[in-house]
Amino acid sequence: MKALHIITGLGVGGAEQQLRLLLRHLPADCDVVTLTNPGPVAEGLTADGVRVVHLGMTGNRDLSALARLVRLIRSGRYDLVHTHLYRACVYGRVAARLAGVRAVVATEHSLGGTQMEGRALSPGVRALYLAGERLGHVTVAVSAAVADRLRRWGVPEPRVRIVPNGIDVARFRFDPAVRERTRRQFRLPQGAYVIGGIGRLTEGKRFGVLIGALAQLPADCWLLLVGGGPQESLLRAAAQRAGVADRVLLTGERPYVPDGSPGPDLPALTSAMDVLASPSHEEAFGLAVVEGLAAGLPVLYASCPAVEDLPSRLAVGARRVRGGADAFARALAETRALTEAGRSRPPNRPASPTARHYCITRTTSQLMDVYAATVSAHPRPHGK
Numbered sequence: 001m002k003a004l005h006i007i008t009g010l011g012v013g014g015a016e017q018q019l020r021l022l023l024r025h026l027p028a029d030c031d032v033v034t035l036t037n038p039g040p041v042a043e044g045l046t047a048d049g050v051r052v053v054h055l056g057m058t059g060n061r062d063l064s065a066l067a068r069l070v071r072l073i074r075s076g077r078y079d080l081v082h083t084h085l086y087r088a089c090v091y092g093r094v095a096a097r098l099a100g101v102r103a104v105v106a107t108e109h110s111l112g113g114t115q116m117e118g119r120a121l122s123p124g125v126r127a128l129y130l131a132g133e134r135l136g137h138v139t140v141a142v143s144a145a146v147a148d149r150l151r152r153w154g155v156p157e158p159r160v161r162i163v164p165n166g167i168d169v170a171r172f173r174f175d176p177a178v179r180e181r182t183r184r185q186f187r188l189p190q191g192a193y194v195i196g197g198i199g200r201l202t203e204g205k206r207f208g209v210l211i212g213a214l215a216q217l218p219a220d221c222w223l224l225l226v227g228g229g230p231q232e233s234l235l236r237a238a239a240q241r242a243g244v245a246d247r248v249l250l251t252g253e254r255p256y257v258p259d260g261s262p263g264p265d266l267p268a269l270t271s272a273m274d275v276l277a278s279p280s281h282e283e284a285f286g287l288a289v290v291e292g293l294a295a296g297l298p299v300l301y302a303s304c305p306a307v308e309d310l311p312s313r314l315a316v317g318a319r320r321v322r323g324g325a326d327a328f329a330r331a332l333a334e335t336r337a338l339t340e341a342g343r344s345r346p347p348n349r350p351a352s353p354t355a356r357h358y359c360i361t362r363t364t365s366q367l368m369d370v371y372a373a374t375v376s377a378h379p380r381p382h383g384k
Contacts, residue, residue, distance in 0.1 A: 169351050236250070
């Protein structure tokens with residue numbers, strides 16, 4: 001099977017890195033088109049041997065990009081087109097149909113209750129989304145919560161499939177030697193208790209809550225924020241006002257899989273942490289929580305469908321926290337006390353059953369089932 005993946009951009013983000021991880025494990029011949037921003041993930045895909053084409057789209061209304069995309073799809077003779085993220089879904093579904101590809105799948109990575117990829121869910125956004133959705137055949141939801149939101153929007157039940165995000169659990173396996181090396185690289189004091197946060201530095205992630213919590217915790221507690229984004233300067237200013245700037249480390253964007261970038265990658269950084277905290281009120285899946293659980297970390301979260309969708313026997317190692325800085329400060333102090341009570345035992349941070357449930361090979365197997373059913377039901381017309 002030959003498939004084309006169309007994505008809005010390839011900077012370091014959850015959907016972008018998820019695509020790269022999928023293509024490392026997906027048993028299909030895949031190419032990638034990025035409408036804009038061929039960033040670090042594009043470089044990583046190319047290093048993996050994936051053909052990546054930058055469409056050079058200049059804005060949301062660059063209709064010339066649509067014609068270029070149609071020509072590219074036709075010349076590639078693809079069996080299936082798979083779109084990712086809002087703009088790519090709108091343009092990609094139209095282009096696939098114009099190019100004669102009838103098997104069209106889209107993954108909805110980030111539909112929240114009130115926003116999608118930072119956009120407010122206005123009637124216009126919803127109307128355009130639904131108009132494009134009718135040109136596809138299957139919309140993949142990364143969680144049951146996203147599937148429910150799609151149905152409430154008006155996407156017909158038979159067109160929705162749940163295929164959760166996947167994780168390379170082995171890559172996040174805790175390594176004491178990596179932990180010590182990474183902590184030395186960031187000049188963390190011996191014995192520091194490191195609170196981790198992972199994600200885009202945007203308002204919705206609410207990382208300011210963790211800065212407020214840090215100000216209420218002992219001086220040997222540090223905050224390690226992994227990610228880049230528009231809130232970076234605001235978070236630095238908040239840390240300064242709270243008097244904890246010397247205990248807040250911002251690493252910038254870090255890859256999920258090794259790509260030759262200088263400095264520790266994301267799994268090395270999770271090894272350096274003692275607890276992961278995710279104060280975001282609205283998540284489509286909660287990949288950062290699963291990454292923390294794969295690293296054997298105790299996790300505190302405000303919203304995580306990946307955990308909430310599971311039976312209690314599998315949802316191990318994560319605790320929901322309701323509230324702001326005060327609530328997270330209390331929960332962090334309690335988590336630390338429980339951890340230190342067990343320090344007489346040999347250090348052991350096995351992956352949680354939650355993380356193992358979301359193994360990337362399981363995800364790609366489910367996605368290939370979707371591909372096979374879609375291509376079988378909507379074969380490419382003869383001679384196209």
